[in-house]
Amino acid sequence: MATLLRTDQLLVSRQDPTTRRFETVGTLSFDGHLYTFEYAPTATRALPGLPMGRTRESDVLFPIFAERVIDPRRPERPETLKHLGLTREAGPLEVLAVSGGGRTGDTYELTPLPQPGDTSLVFLVHGVRHLTDVERAAIDRLAPGDRLSLRLEADNPVDDRALLVTQDGGRLGYVPGPLLDYVHNIITHDYELVVERVNPAAAGLHMRLLVRLSGRYEI
DSSP states (O other): OOEEOOSSEEEEEEEOTTTOOEEEEEEEEEOSSOEEEEEOTTOOSOBTTBOTTSOEEESSOOHHHHTTSOOTTSTTHHHHHHHTTOOTTOOHHHHHHHHTTOOTTOOEEEEEOOOSEEEEEEEEOBOGGGSOHHHHHHHHTOOTTOEEEEEEOTTOSSOTTOEEEEETTEEEEEOOGGGHHHHHHHTTSOOEEEEEEEOOGGGOGGGSEEEEEEEEEOO
């Protein structure tokens, strides 16, 4: 049986505002007691509150990440977790792994780090705002368990590795940029992509479609 990607270690990426490509910033992990953040060797720009030069540890989630997790005291938290396909007991890194931790005004994104072997990756489809009204309407006709496909969009002006999420040829959105390397690896083998959840328009375009990719990841 496929296992969920670990959510005790997340990749932190930043989208370059000029090229629109994602670059690795570092990794955020949690061992059950301490949160740890470590910059990637290629990182050139520090995160707010996390100076570069050494690994940082804390018994509470670093503010730059904590502010991306909906506060347990917020009345809309249960509904938000439902939209993400998570239970009310979901931990901060579980929420960030599915939501991506995106915020208006910055370009950081968090994604799970895949482990070799059979795996199952849940993610929100990106780029729904770029669809036509007809294409967006097609999302409302989907149901959990519906089979979907992935198609390379080699002429994409931002990233020639871009992968479209489709059904019967119709566009539904894109695989998140930071996941492209992993997803390209997974789809070189047999894979299955299905609808996990369709959220109402009121949830926001970035939350409209939650999907699950199951397959094998090899390194």
